[in-house]
Amino acid sequence: MKFTHVLAVALVALGLAACTKPKQTKPSEPPPAAAETGGASTTGVGEAATGSKPLTAQQQALAALRTKNIVYFDYNSSEIPQEYLAVVTANAAYLVKYPTARLRLEGNTDERGSPEYNIGLGERRAQTVRRAMLAKGVADGQMTTVSYGEERPAVAGHDEAAYAQNRRVEFVYAQ
Amino acid sequence: MQAMTGWLGWRAARFVIFSLGLALAGTGASHAQLRLDITEGVRDAVPIAVVPFGGQAEGGTNDIAAVVAGDLRLSGRFAPLDRKDMVARPTIGSEIRFPDWRLLKSDYIVVGRAVTERGATSVAFELFNVQTGELLLAETVPVPGQSMRAAAHRIADLVFERLTGIPGAFSTRIAYVSVEGTPPSRRYRLVVSDADGFNARNVTESNEPIMSPAWSPDGKDLAYVSFETRTSAIYVQRLATGERRRVSARAGINGAPAFSPDGRRLAITLSRDGNLDIYILDLATQALTRVTSDEAIDTEAAWSPDGDSIYFTSDRAGNAQIYRVDLAVAKEAERVTFTNSYNARPRVSPNGEELAMVTLDRGGYRIGVMDLKSRTLRVLTDGQQDESPSFAPNGATIIFASESRGNGDLALVSSDGRYQERLRSDSGDVREPAWSPYPAR
Numbered sequence: 001m002k003f004t005h006v007l008a009v010a011l012v013a014l015g016l017a018a019c020t021k022p023k024q025t026k027p028s029e030p031p032p033a034a035a036e037t038g039g040a041s042t043t044g045v046g047e048a049a050t051g052s053k054p055l056t057a058q059q060q061a062l063a064a065l066r067t068k069n070i071v072y073f074d075y076n077s078s079e080i081p082q083e084y085l086a087v088v089t090a091n092a093a094y095l096v097k098y099p100t101a102r103l104r105l106e107g108n109t110d111e112r113g114s115p116e117y118n119i120g121l122g123e124r125r126a127q128t129v130r131r132a133m134l135a136k137g138v139a140d141g142q143m144t145t146v147s148y149g150e151e152r153p154a155v156a157g158h159d160e161a162a163y164a165q166n167r168r169v170e171f172v173y174a175q
Numbered sequence: 176m177q178a179m180t181g182w183l184g185w186r187a188a189r190f191v192i193f194s195l196g197l198a199l200a201g202t203g204a205s206h207a208q209l210r211l212d213i214t215e216g217v218r219d220a221v222p223i224a225v226v227p228f229g230g231q232a233e234g235g236t237n238d239i240a241a242v243v244a245g246d247l248r249l250s251g252r253f254a255p256l257d258r259k260d261m262v263a264r265p266t267i268g269s270e271i272r273f274p275d276w277r278l279l280k281s282d283y284i285v286v287g288r289a290v291t292e293r294g295a296t297s298v299a300f301e302l303f304n305v306q307t308g309e310l311l312l313a314e315t316v317p318v319p320g321q322s323m324r325a326a327a328h329r330i331a332d333l334v335f336e337r338l339t340g341i342p343g344a345f346s347t348r349i350a351y352v353s354v355e356g357t358p359p360s361r362r363y364r365l366v367v368s369d370a371d372g373f374n375a376r377n378v379t380e381s382n383e384p385i386m387s388p389a390w391s392p393d394g395k396d397l398a399y400v401s402f403e404t405r406t407s408a409i410y411v412q413r414l415a416t417g418e419r420r421r422v423s424a425r426a427g428i429n430g431a432p433a434f435s436p437d438g439r440r441l442a443i444t445l446s447r448d449g450n451l452d453i454y455i456l457d458l459a460t461q462a463l464t465r466v467t468s469d470e471a472i473d474t475e476a477a478w479s480p481d482g483d484s485i486y487f488t489s490d491r492a493g494n495a496q497i498y499r500v501d502l503a504v505a506k507e508a509e510r511v512t513f514t515n516s517y518n519a520r521p522r523v524s525p526n527g528e529e530l531a532m533v534t535l536d537r538g539g540y541r542i543g544v545m546d547l548k549s550r551t552l553r554v555l556t557d558g559q560q561d562e563s564p565s566f567a568p569n570g571a572t573i574i575f576a577s578e579s580r581g582n583g584d585l586a587l588v589s590s591d592g593r594y595q596e597r598l599r600s601d602s603g604d605v606r607e608p609a610w611s612p613y614p615a616r
Contacts, residue, residue: 127449
């Protein structure tokens with residue numbers, strides 16, 4: 001795929017510069033107040049099944065993971081906190097059961113400190129999760145990692161409550 | 176006299192809040208304009224009168240004297256006289272009645288006029304010492320590409336150099352990243368503007384993050400990181416044409432580009448299994464040379480001006496500190512910073528004598544400058560989240576990103592820390608400023 005770039009002259013009207021937008025597939029939304037609920041609460045697995053076609057077993061399993069798709073981290077730490085080990089376990093079980101499934105681990109930090117250094121911290125978090133998944137039998141080829149550092153916060157805000165929600169690794173499955 | 180000068184300077188700086196963010200005509204104009212707010216006093220700014228120039232109407236964005244005065248004010252070293260206090264409008268030295276300007280407590284006066292001869296416009300100006308009446312400078316500058324503002328910036332450069340001994344850096348540009356929208360839906364733009372925030376133009380934009388703009392030494396290209404393919408890659412873009420090359424899209428991280436002083440190589444950060452290290456990429460041959468091989472995070476390379484060494488951030492000792500590696504000698508990187516528990520994102524001053532960085536100082540991420548000889552660190556700012564320092568090419572000023580009251584702004588601090596100003600964004604957050612080199616003349 002060739003990515004169009006923006007010639008300065010092509011931007012006379014900024015609102016019309018839609019040609020420059022790379023296609024974005026937003027991963028599943030983090031649950032609201034996920035930090036408080038531990039990100040591992042289970043709700044409404046069957047809700048998505050209200051469409052015309054019944055979900056396959058794999059789709060149902062994937063839907064169940066929608067509320068277990070984020071691990072949150074402590075400040076300046078890349079250790080998986082005890083309460084999120086269940087997130088790792090659930091996702092690892094899914095990947096082991098469905099070897100064709102592909103997972104992308106997206107590492108993120110809060111906004112404090114230098115942006116490129118935070119890319120490093122986000123990567124470290126993503127790699128910690130990746131290694132934990134490998135230890136649970138997931139094949140290396142099923143996972144990729146990316147670090148967004150502080151560039152893609154889950155929530156706006158400049159206080160500890162916002163920071164806590166932004167220090168995270170998101171589990172994003174290829175659609 | 177000194178006290179009076181100081182008071183005038185302080186008063187002028189304290190109460191003047193002026194807007195540079197006027198709407199711009201022309202192609203490619205970005206709406207991410209910056210507005211300069213002088214937020215802190217300059218106690219010893221030198222009073223100077225920049226009289227409205229002849230041959231043009233007063234006011235508007237092309238008002239030469241207003242641009243010159245704005246530049247001089249932006250430097251923090253001068254306090255231009257308010258126009259409404261001027262009792263006369265001389266446009267040539269012979270018209271100046273020096274006693275009047277002495278009464279107005281101006282130490283210096285600049286007069287001039289735009290002249291059109293055979294279809295070509297130029298601007299003639301003179302600089303005088305008000306006390307002695309001595310002519311300090313008389314020059315005529317061309318108007319490049321019909322840009323009165325460019326001519327005015329050139330005049331400010333010359334006046335600044337004549338009075339301080341330091342070449343002015345007003346004819347330069349800044350690159351920065353603007354971010355608009357609420358997570359998770361955000362729009363990222365890479366913007367280049369004049370050093371005073373004017374003429375903002377988008378270089379590229381994306382719904383995915385854009386990071387780390389870095390100028391080539393000739394000021395023609397920008398290297399930056401874009402996540403537009405949903406993973407990081409480094410691009411080098413020619414500003415004049417928009418033409419760009421993807422120079423690194425290796426598996427893992429591609430980050431923190433920095434042009435070598437000769438412009439032929441790019442120091443970059445790459446990762447292998449999550450381990451970040453610094454490499455040097457030869458832009459012509461694509462040859463890759465590994466610089467660091469530690470298990471820690473090694474990133475944010477900055478070249479020394481002679482190209483012989485690279486400063487970088489590493490947490491190999493447990494927390495982020497700055498190290499220096501000599502490229503000619505194969506030996507361990509030397510740790511440079513020891514004060515404070517977090518020092519990152521080094522930038523070497525143009526003369527190679529100082530290192531600007533982000534330092535965690537009493538609970539706040541702030542801009543510090545280290546004297547590389549004595550290794551003493553001075554903290555220049557007092558914010559909670561000041562980051563991404565970048566030296567002006569004359570070394571006199573550092574631009575950096577500063578978050579306050581929930582807004583990401585750019586800010587300026589003199590490299591001696593004596594004054595500070597903010598460039599506020601009219602829309603969204605602005606971050607990661609990079610000051611251009613001098614323009615080619």
